[in-house]
Amino acid sequence: MAIQDCRLIELPQVHDQRGNLTFVEGGRHVPFDIQRAYYLYDVPAGSHRGGHAHRGLYQLLIAMSGSFDITLDDGFENKKFHLARPHYGLLITPMVWREMDNFSGGSVCMVLASAHYDEADYYRDYDQFCAAARAAAP
Numbered sequence: 372m373a374i375q376d377c378r379l380i381e382l383p384q385v386h387d388q389r390g391n392l393t394f395v396e397g398g399r400h401v402p403f404d405i406q407r408a409y410y411l412y413d414v415p416a417g418s419h420r421g422g423h424a425h426r427g428l429y430q431l432l433i434a435m436s437g438s439f440d441i442t443l444d445d446g447f448e449n450k451k452f453h454l455a456r457p458h459y460g461l462l463i464t465p466m467v468w469r470e471m472d473n474f475s476g477g478s479v480c481m482v483l484a485s486a487h488y489d490e491a492d493y494y495r496d497y498d499q500f501c502a503a504a505r506a507a508a509p
């Protein structure tokens with residue numbers, strides 16, 4: 372897995388006079404079964420989150436409200452995304468380091484994940500992550 376596999380996914384929107392509705396179906400709009408949802412909210416101005424990579428987890432990050440930046444790094448290259456609309460999700464594949472910052476006031480980040488929480492799936496040390504990513508590269 373590499374940074375090229377991470378991408379913005381445009382989700383369906385149903386518009387009518389009552390507002391908009393967006394939905395996400397596992398295996399259809401995202402290439403994994405959804406096993407967990409969690410959300411980041413009440414994030415103080417200037418906060419940084421992330422600072423880790425996952426060994427096997429796939430995730431879709433959605434700015435449900437407000438906006439924030441995410442920088443991805445696969446040990447070889449970086450790519451920065453700005454999430455600001457709830458009908459776009461950022462797919463993050465395994466073995467990609469992520470850093471999140473520039474949260475706007477009142478922002479909410481919802482994450483759909485391919486597995487239950489498992490601390491053993493995390494790389495939380497950047498040097499260790501880079502060594503593993505480079506060792507696994509073809």
Ligand code: T46
Pocket residue numbers: 407409411420421422430432469482488
């Ligand atoms: C990611 C970004 C976008 C749980 O107990 N269950 C959970 O499902 C999660 C996600 C976290 N936790 C615990 C683990 C830590 O003790 O909550 C605490 C804070 O987690 P963390 O420091 O990893 O939070 P973030 O915002 O830096 O990262 C999270 C996810 O962990 C991560 O997978 O990609 O959001």
